[in-house]
Amino acid sequence: MAARTGAAYLAGLRDSREVWLNGVRVTDVTAHPSLAAAARSIAGLYDLQLEAGGVCLAADPVTGELVNISLITPRSRFDLHRRHVALERLARYSAGLLGRSPDYVNVTLAGFAGQRQLWAANGNEQGAANLVAFHREVQSRDLALTHAIIHPVVDRAMPEHLAGGGEVVLHKAGETADGIIVRGARALATLAPFADEMFVYPGQPLPKDATSYALAFSIPMSTPGLRILCRDSFAAAGSISDHPFSGRFDEQDAVVIFDDVVVPRHRVFLDGEPEIYNKVMASGWAANIMQQTSIRAQVKLQFAYELATRMVQVVNGGNPATNEMLGELWSYHELTRAAVVAAEAEARDYGDGVWFPDERPFRALRPALPRWFPRVNEIITLLGSHNLLATPHSAELAHPDLRPLIDRYYQGAGNVSAAERIRVFRAAWDFSGTGMAGRNELYERFYLASAARMYQVAHASAQRDGNWDLFDSVIPPAS
Numbered sequence: 001m002a003a004r005t006g007a008a009y010l011a012g013l014r015d016s017r018e019v020w021l022n023g024v025r026v027t028d029v030t031a032h033p034s035l036a037a038a039a040r041s042i043a044g045l046y047d048l049q050l051e052a053g054g055v056c057l058a059a060d061p062v063t064g065e066l067v068n069i070s071l072i073t074p075r076s077r078f079d080l081h082r083r084h085v086a087l088e089r090l091a092r093y094s095a096g097l098l099g100r101s102p103d104y105v106n107v108t109l110a111g112f113a114g115q116r117q118l119w120a121a122n123g124n125e126q127g128a129a130n131l132v133a134f135h136r137e138v139q140s141r142d143l144a145l146t147h148a149i150i151h152p153v154v155d156r157a158m159p160e161h162l163a164g165g166g167e168v169v170l171h172k173a174g175e176t177a178d179g180i181i182v183r184g185a186r187a188l189a190t191l192a193p194f195a196d197e198m199f200v201y202p203g204q205p206l207p208k209d210a211t212s213y214a215l216a217f218s219i220p221m222s223t224p225g226l227r228i229l230c231r232d233s234f235a236a237a238g239s240i241s242d243h244p245f246s247g248r249f250d251e252q253d254a255v256v257i258f259d260d261v262v263v264p265r266h267r268v269f270l271d272g273e274p275e276i277y278n279k280v281m282a283s284g285w286a287a288n289i290m291q292q293t294s295i296r297a298q299v300k301l302q303f304a305y306e307l308a309t310r311m312v313q314v315v316n317g318g319n320p321a322t323n324e325m326l327g328e329l330w331s332y333h334e335l336t337r338a339a340v341v342a343a344e345a346e347a348r349d350y351g352d353g354v355w356f357p358d359e360r361p362f363r364a365l366r367p368a369l370p371r372w373f374p375r376v377n378e379i380i381t382l383l384g385s386h387n388l389l390a391t392p393h394s395a396e397l398a399h400p401d402l403r404p405l406i407d408r409y410y411q412g413a414g415n416v417s418a419a420e421r422i423r424v425f426r427a428a429w430d431f432s433g434t435g436m437a438g439r440n441e442l443y444e445r446f447y448l449a450s451a452a453r454m455y456q457v458a459h460a461s462a463q464r465d466g467n468w469d470l471f472d473s474v475i476p477p478a479s
């Protein structure tokens, strides 16, 4: 079948999955008042890939099927270039606010499948073969994947897998004739209610003896025993002009509980190998996924810069202080763009002909973005001040008694109409101030681990890779 329509995607979500929201089991995520809008938005991405097939689709070199480029393992600089173009097109659809649009996990899966030799170590040939077969299946059925790689935090002072008597963190609890039984929880699975498959793969490194926790597999969201507990919804009902982001892009985040779930053997990619578990995420994964996620971040930063510039323009608020803030926003966008260009320029073969960008620019960018995005929101808040809340609802704009008053008292500078000014500040509030905006800021702070952790990784990697000889070449030796 390969690349699907939005309608086919939505039809696939109508199954027996166990999604809980506000204590109620959701029977159909495509019809639920708090979930349907986001489901439609993801469906829109599937339609977009067909409408913009020239940039979003390509034939898989092995099967010849026309698939989303995010699902193709990059095997050249050209592959990375065309993937860039496709990822940017997809990110522009939501101004980068859909952090976990399906292309996110697609890129990871395509990378894993290309690096099958890493998975095939220590006698795990069958697991690696299962992973490659799964990649083919995702391509040919055009499945949307969610992923959960983080263990629930119970007690930060002890090894994660031992918390709660070793029963909290996802682990293997037994075997059946056809597969393995898994039990425990993982967090957070963004997109979970809107995904076809739950893809579990390695996260933070595990100790050598934590064999029963070293798992990778994928199962349909409707698998019995898979319980999906959504966070509170931030989806706003009503007109998109009132809620341009929360009306469309609440992609949801869920804790997933595996309540003695049977994973069929052909879907088990890793079973009890901490060494492989720790290796597959340290051998190109970051360089691969950071292309997708940095392009999305760049698009979002571009949007933030355009939005903030518009906010200043509609009230004629340009002055040295506001221009400084606009310049700061532009710099974040440009530095992100430059990091992607640099990483792609020094792309290389990571083994077996699989190409990923250079990881170093991304190592620098990865901890910077979680600190830039909160600052972006702060700048929008500072520029917006009370104007962020002086934004009548579309129903008030439509009211014949109120409209003349709104046109007079909410007008902007020069010939900026009240409707235009309201449009800008409503977008600004939904971007930086609503519950959805708060969730999005949390996302940017943590979705690829905290800045603190990532700066530590950057330093450790720099020490491992670098030839740091400048100090000794410039400063005379101690006598």
Ligand SMILES: Cc1cc2nc3c(=O)[nH]c(=O)nc-3n(C[C@H](O)[C@H](O)[C@H](O)COP(=O)(O)OP(=O)(O)OC[C@H]3O[C@@H](n4cnc5c(N)ncnc54)[C@H](O)[C@@H]3O)c2cc1C
Binding pocket: 100, 147, 148, 149, 150, 153, 187, 188, 189, 190, 191, 253, 439, 442, 443, 446, 447, 448, 449, 450, 451, 452, 453, 456
């Ligand atoms: C909105 C959202 C969506 C997410 N979606 C997904 C998803 O789809 N799939 C998925 O698998 N995960 C997802 N995650 C989880 C995400 O991967 C984790 O939040 C991330 O790995 C960071 O882990 P943590 O939250 O435990 O924070 P940590 O990295 O543990 O940081 C927590 C705090 O501790 C501090 N800290 C931690 N370690 C150190 C250290 N070594 N030194 C100094 N300070 C430290 C940090 O500065 C920070 O303040 C999501 C998270 C959020 C917020």
